[in-house]
Amino acid sequence: MSKRSESVRRLLLPLGRARSYESGQTLYRVGDMPDGIYGLLRGRVCLSTPNDAGSVFDCHIAYPGFWIGDLALFARSPRLITITARSPVDVWFLPQAALTDLLRPHPDLLADFYALNHQNTAVALRLLANMSIPDTTRRVAAWLLFSDESLSDTDGWILCSQEQIAMMNAISLPTARRILKKLADQGLIELGYGRLRVGDRGRMSEFCAT
The missing domain is CATH 2.60.120.10 (Jelly Rolls)
Structure with missing residues (x-):
């Protein structure tokens, strides 16, 4: 409102x-x-x-x-x-x-x-x-970008389990874990217990678009 x-x-x-x-x-x-x-x-x-x-x-x-x-x-x-x-x-x-x-x-x-x-x-x-993005890694990255835009008072942390991320992106839990580790290894996200956050929105947007 x-x-x-x-x-x-x-x-x-x-x-x-x-x-x-x-x-x-x-x-x-x-x-x-x-x-x-x-x-x-x-x-x-x-x-x-x-x-x-x-x-x-x-x-x-x-x-x-x-x-x-x-x-x-x-x-x-x-x-x-x-x-x-x-x-x-x-x-x-x-x-x-x-x-x-x-x-x-x-x-x-x-x-x-x-x-x-x-x-x-x-x-x-x-x-x-x-959800129509065929590449699963970029699909998850796009979901994370959108979730990051919705945040208000969580200090940039997306409060969501890996199980929920898997379900919301129509992928298996092992696939979700592999993708999140890949994004974290590239410095695009930071992982925490039951939460994660986008490190650099610009870089993440470029990653989704490539």
């Missing part, structure tokens, strides 16, 4: 209330009917969706500043993704009933929610495009 005008923030923020979740708790699941919109204040969440092979695909890790839930709410349709806390999480929840009441006298606010949906659609399309 930081990109919305001051007048819009004054209208929306008083409607919300704080909610907290422990790591592993679900904010909502695929198929749930919408109840409101969630803004991530602290921690990180994982977005996942079922695929046609019968398994669940973890597609994105989101950090503070991320808003979600508007699409199903305004479409009056079931949720398309599952949101799970991957750490202790605090959110600012805007309830559906309060939003509906606010939009009656302020229908122009819909443009602000379209802007939010546009931003989330851009994320989804970029993730999809990066």
